[in-house]
Amino acid sequence: xNRAILSKxxxxxxxxxxxxxxxxxxxxxxxxxxxxxxYVLEKLGRLENGYSKEPLQNLLNHSNENIRALSIKNLAxxxxxxxxxxxxxxxxxxxxxxxxxxxxxxIGRLRNEKAIPTLINFLKDKDPKVVxxxxxxxxxxxxxxxxxxxxxxxxxxxxxxxxxxxxxxxxGVQYQSKSQQKHDEFPEFLKNTVVYGDxxxxxxxxxxxxxxxxxxxxxxxxxxxxxxxQSYDEYLNFLERVFKEVHRITKEGRFFVLxxxxxxxxRISRQHASKRYPIPYDIHPLLIKMGWEFIDDxxxxxxxxxxxxxxxxxxxxxxxxxxxxxxxxxxxxxxRKKTDKLIDWNIRQYSWDKVKKSKVLEEYETxxxxxxxxxxxxxxxxxxxxxxxxxxxxxxxxVGDLIFDPFAGSGTLGRAALNLNRNFFLTExxxxxxxxxKEELNKCGNLFNQVGQPKFVNLQEFIALTKVKI
Ligand SMILES: C[S@@+](CC[C@H](N)C(=O)[O-])C[C@H]1O[C@@H](n2cnc3c(N)ncnc32)[C@H](O)[C@@H]1O
Numbered sequence: 001x002n003r004a005i006l007s008k009x010x011x012x013x014x015x016x017x018x019x020x021x022x023x024x025x026x027x028x029x030x031x032x033x034x035x036x037x038x039y040v041l042e043k044l045g046r047l048e049n050g051y052s053k054e055p056l057q058n059l060l061n062h063s064n065e066n067i068r069a070l071s072i073k074n075l076a077x078x079x080x081x082x083x084x085x086x087x088x089x090x091x092x093x094x095x096x097x098x099x100x101x102x103x104x105x106x107i108g109r110l111r112n113e114k115a116i117p118t119l120i121n122f123l124k125d126k127d128p129k130v131v132x133x134x135x136x137x138x139x140x141x142x143x144x145x146x147x148x149x150x151x152x153x154x155x156x157x158x159x160x161x162x163x164x165x166x167x168x169x170x171x172g173v174q175y176q177s178k179s180q181q182k183h184d185e186f187p188e189f190l191k192n193t194v195v196y197g198d199x200x201x202x203x204x205x206x207x208x209x210x211x212x213x214x215x216x217x218x219x220x221x222x223x224x225x226x227x228x229x230q231s232y233d234e235y236l237n238f239l240e241r242v243f244k245e246v247h248r249i250t251k252e253g254r255f256f257v258l259x260x261x262x263x264x265x266x267r268i269s270r271q272h273a274s275k276r277y278p279i280p281y282d283i284h285p286l287l288i289k290m291g292w293e294f295i296d297d298x299x300x301x302x303x304x305x306x307x308x309x310x311x312x313x314x315x316x317x318x319x320x321x322x323x324x325x326x327x328x329x330x331x332x333x334x335x336r337k338k339t340d341k342l343i344d345w346n347i348r349q350y351s352w353d354k355v356k357k358s359k360v361l362e363e364y365e366t367x368x369x370x371x372x373x374x375x376x377x378x379x380x381x382x383x384x385x386x387x388x389x390x391x392x393x394x395x396x397x398x399v400g401d402l403i404f405d406p407f408a409g410s411g412t413l414g415r416a417a418l419n420l421n422r423n424f425f426l427t428e429x430x431x432x433x434x435x436x437x438k439e440e441l442n443k444c445g446n447l448f449n450q451v452g453q454p455k456f457v458n459l460q461e462f463i464a465l466t467k468v469k470i
Contacts, residue, residue: 006039015043018052025055034064041070047077057086065096072099076106084110088118091130101129108137116141120150128159135162139169168340175252175339179209183251183349186210186402189465190425192452194414194441196434197459199406199427200238203245205466210249211425212401215392215413217259217384218242221277232277240286242406247290249404253339253346255396256292258283259300259384261330280331292335298368300330300388306374332370332392350398357421358398365391379436380410389416397422411437414454418444424454 018025018040029037037059044052052074059071072090075083084107091103104122107115115137122134135154141147151170157163167173181187187210195202221235222228229235246256260279267274288294310324339345347355375385389412397403399421405413408426410433417424418441428434434456441454457465 003039006036010036010040010043012043015040015045019044019047020049020051022051022054025052026058029055029059034067037062037067038064038070041067041074044074044077047074048079050078050080053078053080053083060086060090065094065099068094068096068099069102072102072106076102076109079110081110081112081114084112084115084118091118091122097127097130100125100127101133104130104133104137108133108140111140113141116144116147120147123150123154128157128162131157131159131162132165135165135169142170173340175341177209177252179207179251181209183346184351184354184398184400186212186423189468190402191423192414192418192425192454193462193465194408194411194424194426194428194434194437194454194456195459195462196428196431196456197462198429199242200245201459202427202462203242203249203406205463206245206249206425208248209251210402211246211404212251212254213257213393213397214246214250214255214404214406215257215259215389215396216405216407217382217409218407220260220263220382221279222265223263236282236286239283240290243283243287243292244290246404246406247292247337250337252337253341253343254337255295256287256335256337257392257396258287258333258335259330259388260333261327264327280333284333287333287335291338293338294333295336296334296368298332298334298370300332301369301371302328302330302374304328332388334396354398354400358394360394364395375412377410377436380433383410384412386412386416389413390420393417393420393422408437409433411440415440415444 018028029040032040041059056071056075059067062068062071068090072087075086087103087106087110091100091107094100094103104119104125107118107122119134119137122130123138125131125134131154135151138147138151142151148170151166154162154166155171157166187207190206190210218239219235221232229238243256243258250256258280260283262276262278262280265275265277284294304326307326307328310326314323350358370388370391372385372387375383377383393403393413393416400423402423402425403413403417404425405411406427408414408428411424411426411428414424414426414437426437428437438456455465
C-alpha cells in the first residue's frame, strides 16, 4: 500500500486509539506488514503517558532495522529512566548502525545523570554519528567538569564535524569580527565604485568585512585572449591570492559565488593532444583551506547550439575512447564565509522592512540546474547573462547590500545590482572593458539620479578615496 492509501486507512483517530490502548495496539501490530508498521510508528506523535511502552518494546526484536529504530525513537518520547538498560542493550549490541544511533540518542533524551557514564563510553564509538549523538546527550551536562573534560578529549577527533561541535560548544571558539560596522552597512567610498586596475593591488585597500556578496567569473586560464599566465600553477596561485582577499573583505557568514568551468587548450599540432583543465575542481580545495565553506553547486546549462561543437570526429567514426561531449555546462560554486553562526543570524542583522523588500516572491528555479542562454557581446568575449546575475543577487543578498566583482569585464553584475536596489563595487584591469562598463551603466541612467552617480577611478584615486574618513 502506498502512503496516500495508508493515510486513508490509518487516520489520526485510529492512531489516537492505538496509542492509548496497549492491547489493541499489540494485536493491531501483529497483523500488519512492515510498511504499515513503519507508517504507524512515524505517525505516533507525543507519547508521554507510556501506554505504548509494551507494544513498542515487543517490536525491538523485529527483523526490520527501521522498525527497531523507530520503536526506540518512540520509546524515547516516554522519557522513562526504566528504559535505560533497554536502550543501552540496543546501543551496544544491535547489528544495525541506525538502531545503535537511535538508541544512543534515546539515552541522551532521558536527560538523566544516570546516563552520563554510558554516554561517555559511546564517545569512543567507531561510528561518528553515534559519537555525535552521545555528544548531544552530554552537552546537557556540560556544567559537570568530568563531562566537560571527556568532551574536550575529542578536540583532535578524526571527524571534522565532531571537532567543529566540540570547538564551538566546549571550547567556546567563535568567529571574531574585525569590523566596527553594522552587518548591513559598508564603507561609503566603495558604493557604486568601479576601479580601473589590477584587483591584487586594489583589494589591499578595502577594509576587512566590507562586502556582502561576491559573484565573479575569473579569467579562464589561457583559454581566451585577455590573460596570459606562465603556467597553470601560476594561474591557480593568482586566483588563490585574490580569493583569500575576497574572503578577508567578506562579511561574516556571507556568500561567494564562483563561476568557472573546465577549459580546453587546443592542441599545437595534429601530433599532440589538446588539454583539459578542471578549473572548478582545482580551485575548490584552495577555497576550503582559506576558510570558505562549500554550500552548493549550481550547474548553468546553455543550449547545445550555442557552444563549440566537439563532436564532428566521433559523429563520423563512432570509435570508443575518442568521444568528446559538447560542453554545455558551467559551474556556479556557492561558498559561505565560515562562521559558527547560522544563516538565521545573518537574516536577523537586517530590519524587518529590508528583509520584506528582499523576499523572492516571484516564481523561481527550484533545482540546481539553471538553463540560461549565454549573452554574446561585441567587445567582451565572456560576459555574464543578466539573468544569471539577477538570480545570484536575489538569492544571496538583501536590498542595500554591497556586491563585488573583482573581474568585472563588461560590468554586467553592476547593472544587475543597481536594477535590484543593491550597490556594486567592481574592479577591472583592461581599459577597453572599463569603457564598456560605462556604456553598460549608462543603460541604468535614471536609476543613478536616485542613488548618485557611479565613481570611475584608477588605483591612485581609489587610494585617495580610502583616506576620506568612512
Ligand atoms: C571572464 S571575464 C569576466 C566577464 C564579466 N563577468 C562580464 O559579465 O563581462 C574576466 C575579466 O577579468 C579581467 N581581469 C583579469 N585579470 C584581472 C586582474 N588581475 N585584475 C582585474 N581584472 C582582471 C579580464 O580583463 C576580464 O575582463
